[in-house]
Amino acid sequence: MHAPNDIDVIDGIRAFNRFYTDRIGLLDRAYLKADYTLAEARVLYEIGARGTTTATDLVRDVHLDPAYLSRILKVFRDRGLVAIENDPADRRSRRLRLTPVGTAEYEQLADLSRGQIREMLSALSAIEQEVLASAMQRITGLLDGEETQKTPMVLRPHRPGDLGWIIQSQTEFYASEFGWRQGFEGLVAKVAADFLAGHDPRNEACWIAERSGVRLGSIMVVNGGGDVAKLRLLYVDPMARGRGLGMLLAEQATSFARQSGYRRMTLWTNDNLDAARHIYRKLGFSLVSEEKHTLFGPELTGQTWELDL
Numbered sequence: 001m002h003a004p005n006d007i008d009v010i011d012g013i014r015a016f017n018r019f020y021t022d023r024i025g026l027l028d029r030a031y032l033k034a035d036y037t038l039a040e041a042r043v044l045y046e047i048g049a050r051g052t053t054t055a056t057d058l059v060r061d062v063h064l065d066p067a068y069l070s071r072i073l074k075v076f077r078d079r080g081l082v083a084i085e086n087d088p089a090d091r092r093s094r095r096l097r098l099t100p101v102g103t104a105e106y107e108q109l110a111d112l113s114r115g116q117i118r119e120m121l122s123a124l125s126a127i128e129q130e131v132l133a134s135a136m137q138r139i140t141g142l143l144d145g146e147e148t149q150k151t152p153m154v155l156r157p158h159r160p161g162d163l164g165w166i167i168q169s170q171t172e173f174y175a176s177e178f179g180w181r182q183g184f185e186g187l188v189a190k191v192a193a194d195f196l197a198g199h200d201p202r203n204e205a206c207w208i209a210e211r212s213g214v215r216l217g218s219i220m221v222v223n224g225g226g227d228v229a230k231l232r233l234l235y236v237d238p239m240a241r242g243r244g245l246g247m248l249l250a251e252q253a254t255s256f257a258r259q260s261g262y263r264r265m266t267l268w269t270n271d272n273l274d275a276a277r278h279i280y281r282k283l284g285f286s287l288v289s290e291e292k293h294t295l296f297g298p299e300l301t302g303q304t305w306e307l308d309l
Contacts, residue, residue: 048106
């Protein structure tokens with residue numbers, strides 16, 4: 001963990017917060033031009049989305065002061081929006097649910113919110129809308145990684161645009177983390193270009209790992225000649241590291257190679273990539289050769305690993 005020490009980064013985030021709260025009207029006295037404050041709208045949403053809940057759960061999950069929540073619930077009861085019932089599983093607990101009037105208000109607020117977002121997106125192209133949604137999902141993942149883990153990871157075949165993402169993400173990461181220069185970007189770009197130029201889907205494949213539409217990892221299998229497969233471009237985004245994604249990708253690649261009839265799999269890596277080398281060892285790869293090189297700027301030790309399939 002790193003404490004933020006760049007005032008420009010912090011002020012940039014503050015500026016974004018001011019921009020976005022203004023754009024969606026969070027500071028308006030009546031949120032979404034309806035007869036609710038932002039806090040009241042959020043509490044109404046949480047009760048409606050959960051079906052039934054307790055005040056204790058709302059205090060914990062929405063981070064509201066108990067006394068403030070109590071005042072909101074009193075307003076809701078007075079307006080006939082919320083009913084309070086004894087919990088049949090625990091008579092000491094009382095559960096909250098929306099009344100039919102409350103449900104109608106809940107659905108109206110949802111429609112107003114969707115309409116507001118549709119209007120905000122109307123000036124953007126379809127691609128720009130996808131970029132915006134992906135950026136928001138990435139912000140959520142970075143700031144609430146534990147909650148994000150509840151959403152399943154998906155491994156899927158590559159689609160248009162994915163190879164460009166592979167080149168950009170790997171180049172940026174290794175340049176920042178290890179100081180690797182243009183030679184590395186050229187290598188990744190060549191591997192990607194060769195794959196796009198004429199891969200055989202029967203025995204070559206590329207997979208993208210994603211969660212909620214955000215790309216978090218990649219791996220590729222290409223024909224190395226004869227009965228040999230090559231594992232290429234294993235990558236896990238820093239946001240998803242330490243959670244087994246690299247192993248999941250590598251297992252997908254080796255399983256595909258076996259099913260495709262290859263007898264052996266090879267890969268080339270560098271000795272400073274400890275996490276990747278740990279994965280290869282666990283899968284049964286053996287180190288067969290090493291050589292010094294400066295292909296990417298700093299002096300490195302390249303390694304060739306092999307696995308009998």
